[in-house]
Amino acid sequence: MRRNPLQFSLVAEMDRHITEAELAVALVKLRRRHPMLGVTVDRTAPAAVYRATSAAIPVTTLAEGTPWQAVVAAEQTRPISPAPGGPWVRAVLLPGGRRCDIVLTFAHQVTDGVGGLRALLDLVAILDGAEPAPGRVPEALEDLLARQITAPETTDTSGATDTASPSADDPRMSGGGELAPFSGQVPHLQALALDQELTSRLVHRCRQESTSVHAALCAAAAVVFHRRGRDFVRVLTPMDLRRACGLPDEVVNRFAGARTASEAHEADDFWKLARGTRESLARQRTPGALKAAGAALAEHAPTSAEEAEAMMGAATAADIQITNLGVAEPWRQSTETLTALWGPGQITQLRGEHVLGVVTVGGRLRMTELTHDPVAGLVGDIAVVLAEACAGSGNGADSGT
Numbered sequence: 001m002r003r004n005p006l007q008f009s010l011v012a013e014m015d016r017h018i019t020e021a022e023l024a025v026a027l028v029k030l031r032r033r034h035p036m037l038g039v040t041v042d043r044t045a046p047a048a049v050y051r052a053t054s055a056a057i058p059v060t061t062l063a064e065g066t067p068w069q070a071v072v073a074a075e076q077t078r079p080i081s082p083a084p085g086g087p088w089v090r091a092v093l094l095p096g097g098r099r100c101d102i103v104l105t106f107a108h109q110v111t112d113g114v115g116g117l118r119a120l121l122d123l124v125a126i127l128d129g130a131e132p133a134p135g136r137v138p139e140a141l142e143d144l145l146a147r148q149i150t151a152p153e154t155t156d157t158s159g160a161t162d163t164a165s166p167s168a169d170d171p172r173m174s175g176g177g178e179l180a181p182f183s184g185q186v187p188h189l190q191a192l193a194l195d196q197e198l199t200s201r202l203v204h205r206c207r208q209e210s211t212s213v214h215a216a217l218c219a220a221a222a223v224v225f226h227r228r229g230r231d232f233v234r235v236l237t238p239m240d241l242r243r244a245c246g247l248p249d250e251v252v253n254r255f256a257g258a259r260t261a262s263e264a265h266e267a268d269d270f271w272k273l274a275r276g277t278r279e280s281l282a283r284q285r286t287p288g289a290l291k292a293a294g295a296a297l298a299e300h301a302p303t304s305a306e307e308a309e310a311m312m313g314a315a316t317a318a319d320i321q322i323t324n325l326g327v328a329e330p331w332r333q334s335t336e337t338l339t340a341l342w343g344p345g346q347i348t349q350l351r352g353e354h355v356l357g358v359v360t361v362g363g364r365l366r367m368t369e370l371t372h373d374p375v376a377g378l379v380g381d382i383a384v385v386l387a388e389a390c391a392g393s394g395n396g397a398d399s400g401t
Helices: 020-033 068-075 113-127 141-148 196-208 213-227 241-245 264-268 270-285 287-299 305-316 378-389
Strands: 007-014 039-042 049-052 059-061 089-096 099-107 188-194 232-240 255-263 320-327 338-346 355-361 364-371 397-399
Touching (some): 007 068, 020 089, 068 089, 068 099, 068 188, 068 338, 068 364, 099 113, 141 287, 188 196, 188 338, 196 213, 196 364, 213 232, 213 320, 213 355, 213 378, 232 241, 232 270, 241 287, 264 270, 270 287, 320 338, 338 364, 364 378
Parallel strands (some): 059 089, 232 320
Antiparallel strands (some): 007 099, 007 338, 039 049, 188 364, 232 255, 355 364
């Protein structure tokens, strides 16, 4: 964290005015609900441990009309301090007359994207009058997996007609990435929302084609890169272990990475590529496979920053990372005031990376991409490929910028 800051931001657009004082009070309640939002890390002992901190989650209010896109990009240039003291989360309030935007930025050491979304939805609910009960400190992931998974499991793909290409042992799959020194440079951001009609068509067509929306997103991103001349495209998917292994919906890290890949000729059959992607992810998502991966990591834990960086470069190298938080379900009283969600927006310091955050709420799928090596129109082209694949006509997306 000292050498390679890793943090992400999520945005809630709200159709109501909120003051900084209201937000500060709500954040106190949110901390009680999710203890990991009130911790720092103590590294004085041989093994680092989380410690509770009494410091409040900091809130910054910016000038009315400040676009959230500029804030999310700028948040990547301000590392959350690894020094003991304040919590590893912060908030930015963007007033806009009778409405506002709220940006929450989390150190990845305390939670993942799904946990961050849980925190943001709970914050919106608190602002709308909810009174959540205090939460408990999450258990260690290793302990949960050991208890939840007692035997290896496999996914039955005997009826599958599409297999992911190339195979997992293809040497091109294991090529590592290079971590760039943190520079504080503002990343480029593209954001776009599919309209409700295209989002609905995408969900319906994915069901018809026996695949998933996430697999279709991966296929669309791969097609865009193939059309731009790349022969081999790798897509990294952070997988939520809560859903895969039946773990509690808590604000904490509960994810594992999975990579899929394609060759240029596969871009000619979009839905076959999407089905193959789904099958590959399903094999990597079985509880037995996840438990084995966790055990391997524990057995070969890095002993230095250099080893940790090398492991990160090897595990996360890809042409694009797609973090899909799925369909967000706001508290019933928040369905009118919460008008949009965006993110997660982040970069990971890998050279050439493209990190695409996806979340769906109110029937609209929204995409947010951050990178230091922009590909003009990347997010818009992904939307175009999805529209083409769904046999749509006309423009099915509008800009979120």
